[in-house]
Amino acid sequence: MKKKDPELLLFHAPLLRQGMTTPRAMRDVIYALLPATGAALWFFGLSAILVIGACIAGAIAAEVLFASRENRGESLHDATGVLTGLLLGLTLPPGLPMWMAFLGGFVAISLGKVIWGGLGHNLFNPALLGRAFLLATFPIAMTSWVTGGNGEFFNVYPSNLALPFMQSNIDGVTAATPLGLMKFDQEVTPLADLAFGKTTGSLGETSGLLLLLGGIYLWLRRDLDWRIPVSILLTVAIFSGCLSLVDAERFPSPLFSVFSGGLMLGAIYMATDPVTSPVTPRGAWIFGIGVGVLVMLIRVFGGLPEGVMYAILLMNAATPLIDRYTQPRVFGRKAKSQ
Amino acid sequence: MKSLRLLRRSFEHGVHPAHHKNQTENLPIQRVPFGKDYIMPLGQHIGVPSKAVVEAGERVRRGQVIAEPGGFVSAALHSPVTGTIREVGNFRGVDGRFAPAIAIEADAYSTQQVEPDPAMDWQSLSLEDFIAAVQMAGIVGMGGAAFPSHVKLSVPEGVTIRHLLVNGAECEPYLTNDHRLMLERPEALLEGAEIMRQKLGAQDTIIGIEANKPDAIDIVNRHINPDQPVRVVPLKVKYPQGAEKMMIKSVFGKEVPAGQLPRDVEVNVNNVGTIVAIADYFLRGMPLIERVVTVAGPGVTYPANLIVPLGTPVRDVVRFCGGLKGGTREIIMGGPMMGRPIASLDVPVLKGCSGVLVFTEEQTARRKEYPCIRCGRCLEACPYFLNPSRFARLARARMFDEMKAYHVFDCVECGCCTFACPSDIPIVQLIRTAKDDLTHRKEPDA
Numbered sequence: 001m002k003k004k005d006p007e008l009l010l011f012h013a014p015l016l017r018q019g020m021t022t023p024r025a026m027r028d029v030i031y032a033l034l035p036a037t038g039a040a041l042w043f044f045g046l047s048a049i050l051v052i053g054a055c056i057a058g059a060i061a062a063e064v065l066f067a068s069r070e071n072r073g074e075s076l077h078d079a080t081g082v083l084t085g086l087l088l089g090l091t092l093p094p095g096l097p098m099w100m101a102f103l104g105g106f107v108a109i110s111l112g113k114v115i116w117g118g119l120g121h122n123l124f125n126p127a128l129l130g131r132a133f134l135l136a137t138f139p140i141a142m143t144s145w146v147t148g149g150n151g152e153f154f155n156v157y158p159s160n161l162a163l164p165f166m167q168s169n170i171d172g173v174t175a176a177t178p179l180g181l182m183k184f185d186q187e188v189t190p191l192a193d194l195a196f197g198k199t200t201g202s203l204g205e206t207s208g209l210l211l212l213l214g215g216i217y218l219w220l221r222r223d224l225d226w227r228i229p230v231s232i233l234l235t236v237a238i239f240s241g242c243l244s245l246v247d248a249e250r251f252p253s254p255l256f257s258v259f260s261g262g263l264m265l266g267a268i269y270m271a272t273d274p275v276t277s278p279v280t281p282r283g284a285w286i287f288g289i290g291v292g293v294l295v296m297l298i299r300v301f302g303g304l305p306e307g308v309m310y311a312i313l314l315m316n317a318a319t320p321l322i323d324r325y326t327q328p329r330v331f332g333r334k335a336k337s338q
Numbered sequence: 339m340k341s342l343r344l345l346r347r348s349f350e351h352g353v354h355p356a357h358h359k360n361q362t363e364n365l366p367i368q369r370v371p372f373g374k375d376y377i378m379p380l381g382q383h384i385g386v387p388s389k390a391v392v393e394a395g396e397r398v399r400r401g402q403v404i405a406e407p408g409g410f411v412s413a414a415l416h417s418p419v420t421g422t423i424r425e426v427g428n429f430r431g432v433d434g435r436f437a438p439a440i441a442i443e444a445d446a447y448s449t450q451q452v453e454p455d456p457a458m459d460w461q462s463l464s465l466e467d468f469i470a471a472v473q474m475a476g477i478v479g480m481g482g483a484a485f486p487s488h489v490k491l492s493v494p495e496g497v498t499i500r501h502l503l504v505n506g507a508e509c510e511p512y513l514t515n516d517h518r519l520m521l522e523r524p525e526a527l528l529e530g531a532e533i534m535r536q537k538l539g540a541q542d543t544i545i546g547i548e549a550n551k552p553d554a555i556d557i558v559n560r561h562i563n564p565d566q567p568v569r570v571v572p573l574k575v576k577y578p579q580g581a582e583k584m585m586i587k588s589v590f591g592k593e594v595p596a597g598q599l600p601r602d603v604e605v606n607v608n609n610v611g612t613i614v615a616i617a618d619y620f621l622r623g624m625p626l627i628e629r630v631v632t633v634a635g636p637g638v639t640y641p642a643n644l645i646v647p648l649g650t651p652v653r654d655v656v657r658f659c660g661g662l663k664g665g666t667r668e669i670i671m672g673g674p675m676m677g678r679p680i681a682s683l684d685v686p687v688l689k690g691c692s693g694v695l696v697f698t699e700e701q702t703a704r705r706k707e708y709p710c711i712r713c714g715r716c717l718e719a720c721p722y723f724l725n726p727s728r729f730a731r732l733a734r735a736r737m738f739d740e741m742k743a744y745h746v747f748d749c750v751e752c753g754c755c756t757f758a759c760p761s762d763i764p765i766v767q768l769i770r771t772a773k774d775d776l777t778h779r780k781e782p783d784a
Contacts, residue, residue, distance in 0.1 A: 005682070005683050006662060008668055008669055008680065008681060008682070010434075010681060012766075013670060013673070013674060013677050013678070013679070014674060014676070014766070015668070015701045016356075016674050017757060017759075018355075018757055018760070020760040021708070022709075022711055022760045023708070025711075025713065077706075119708070119711065120708075120709035120711045120761075225714065274711050274714065275711050277712075279714035279717055281718075327725060328717070329723060330596065330722060331583070331596070331721065331723050332583070332593045332596040332748070333595070333748070
């Protein structure tokens with residue numbers, strides 16, 4: 001008797017795939033952030049773990065709580081919850097009470113992602129939305145910076161352990177960030193300290209070089225639209241270069257502008273969030289230049305020392321519009337046929 | 339130095355799938371022994387199906403016309419074997435649907451040798467007679483689309499063809515049938531190209547070959563008659579280099595305007611297999627009754643390049659190759675990027691069938707689909723600069739008319755977008771659904 005034929009599937013071509021998957025792309029970003037996270041640990045000790053851990057816990061709690069019953073736990077596989085929590089944690093001051101960080105992570109996922117329809121549907125970067133929420137809700141805690149502990153690993157800021165609603169001020173030694181020093185006191189932090197991270201600031205934003213390293217990794221893995229960080233950093237450098245030519249006393253040098261504050265973190269990891277940035281190459285340039293200009297406008301003319309968060313959120317809002325007007329010319333058609 | 343410059347010459351965007359060609363690229367073309375049952379579907383080319391001119395019980399000779407063209411965009415069919423017409427009726431086609439076909443039973447113990455028709459004096463044929471001859475030879479585009487070749491030759495008044503472009507890109511992974519044909523029959527390729535070029539009145543012939551086939555480039559170059567205006571252009575290895583509009587862009591730097599044909603930029607493109615079929619008909623009197631098929635993929639025991647009589651069931655082809663390995667999940671007719679899955683091993687090999695590819699679990703595992711994260715990889719892959727992610731979104735919302743406004747009909751369904759998508763969204767499949775709806779739906783009565 002002849003052998004039975006195998007049951008044939010009828011999946012449509014193409015059967016081949018590039019091999020990159022969305023969860024892998026998300027995990028790549030987490031790996032890229034590991035050096036900077038390690039630096040946060042080095043400079044701020046256990047506090048870094050507490051704050052970042054609380055953020056991730058809050059993010060995951062929201063993912064699980066708001067998932068439909070059949071998908072419970074499913075959304076954790078794509079690693080975006082962990083990534084959002086990690087990104088948010090890296091933008092927070094080291095001395096922030098853990099419950100605030102947890103709340104921030106929760107809000108980032110629930111209001112930043114789930115309410116829009118989940119992964120891929122949100123207009124704003126979830127981590128930055130969480131941070132904006134925290135800044136609006138706890139303005140003092142969010143702007144109280146402590147100086148880095150310099151390798152004292154078991155260093156925990158007492159305010160980290162504050163109970164909910166019991167204490168809103170961060171005690172201990174607080175200090176101004178390099179941008180604050182520059183803006184309000186015209187005091188320049190040495191560039192080497194900025195590049196390596198020996199400064200005051202959010203957990204992850206202090207070490208510019210390690211953030212850059214992760215960015216290069218992402219670029220090599222083709223997980224990142226290089227146009228966005230390049231255009232942001234170039235715009236900021238050129239903008240501040242022009243200003244410092246006018247008045248070198250009042251305005252910082254281009255390198256200071258690029259390495260200070262959350263610019264590196266924002267430009268490489270936040271602005272490049274594919275969901276909330278334009279898909280077209282021309283759109284990426286416009287988006288990046290827009291972020292760069294807004295950052296400098298806020299830093300120089302605004303009331304705040306730092307403006308990366310608002311700059312990116314504002315350009316997030318403009319993304320659908322940018323996409324609409326920067327569609328590439330279709331092969332074999334005239335430019336204006338979209 | 340010049341060839342180095344040309345090596346870089348390419349179209350923009352596209353993707354780089356792994357070639358998987360090493361399985362068969364060094365295997366010489368063999369002939370599949372004749373079997374018993376042959377099925378010739380009447381609609382195996384694009385256009386109007388052919389009209390059967392034989393009846394059940396009739397004796398046919400190998401190469402005899404069994405169906406005439408059903409219209410202008412149609413071609414003749416010939417019996418692939420000497421034997422008896424078993425039935426003219428409906429048989430399952432590649433897509434699983436019943437369609438008219440002619441079933442032929444080959445003579446048992448026959449050597450299947452026939453006296454070929456004498457070579458034609460093609461030089462003295464008028465253009466009209468030449469075009470009619472190509473149609474009656476049953477020659478269609480053998481790269482996969484199976485578009486009747488004589489239609490491309492019939493250029494309207496006022497349009498001139500300056501270049502004949504021979505497509506030897508073979509950009510689909512796994513397939514090596516064109517590669518082998520160029521290696522083993524370069525004379526026939528150049529003869530066929532010369533016939534086409536003279537009949538078209540083209541100034542020169544350009545043979546485009548992807549740079550991953552240096553041996554083919556070399557051999558074809560060595561066979562070129564220096565008196566004839568022929569040259570080989572090596573092309574960058576990139577999918578879909580063999581899509582005719584992309585190849586024109588690569589070779590001439592010109593874009594064929596949307597909705598127009600290569601002839602509108604004075605080029606005529608033909609696949610290597612088609613050109614060889616032209617030579618075989620006009621110089622050796624053999625109509626299109628067989629073709630070279632690559633049998634490959636992880637699920638086939640002995641991969642091969644085979645001359646297969648048209649109408650041979652895939653079952654016989656696979657059996658000749660040692661049968662299927664365990665774990666076979668899907669068989670694709672054509673290439674893995676644009677080919678069609680077959681529902682049964684009884685499906686016959688058709689004129690446009692460049693490969694029979696057998697895939698296993700690894701290629702057919704259902705991957706989890708994630709939401710679109712707007713990463714833009716599909717936009718960077720699309721050689722037509724369309725926005726595939728937007729098409730997928732609109733197709734899911736059944737907003738087909740919007741898709742039309744965004745030029746969904748410019749899409750050639752090359753599959754680059756689906757290949758590149760990290761979220762495993764079946765983008766090109768959704769686009770096909772939308773096109774199908776737009777083409778076939780009937781507007782409700784007002």
